Amino acid sequence: MTNRDLALKLFEDIRHEFSDLQMDLISEHPDVDIAMDIPAQSGMAFDLYLYLDGDELHMTVRDLFWLEWFPCSNHRVISEYHEAVQGLLRGNYRIVVYHRSGRTRKSHLQRQVNSRWATVGRYHAGLSLCPFGLQTTILRNK
Secondary structure: OOHHHHHHHHHHHHHHHOOOOOOEEEOOOOOOOEEEEEOOEOOEOOOEEEEEEOOEEEEEEOOOEEEEEOOOOOHHHHHHHHHHHHHHHHOOEEEEEEEEOOEEEEEEEEEEEOOEEEEEEEEEOOOOOOOOOOEEEEEOOO
């Protein structure tokens, strides 16, 4: 199977698992191999954008969060990505956004483990010279 075939199967599986949510599969995209847009809606507190670029699976939430998993030819990588998407959609995962003056400085993807939150991925939005005074926003489906 090609990387595109693997991503297509994964995105179709996610659409099937969460058939109550609107998900727009974009099989012909000018910038990436394949993408899926999950807009904010009832049951979904934020826009989630998934895509394959080469051998990398990406997950973004606007300019607040971006994380990649690779290589997508590795079944463990696909499984971890799938689990993260499922977790965000179900509310078992969350994104903690740290920002100052309306600009995201960093974000953490976290999963719930025994009533605690464990960070499983980090996004840094450039250099932040001052780590103090950051505000926090939590993105989580309930």
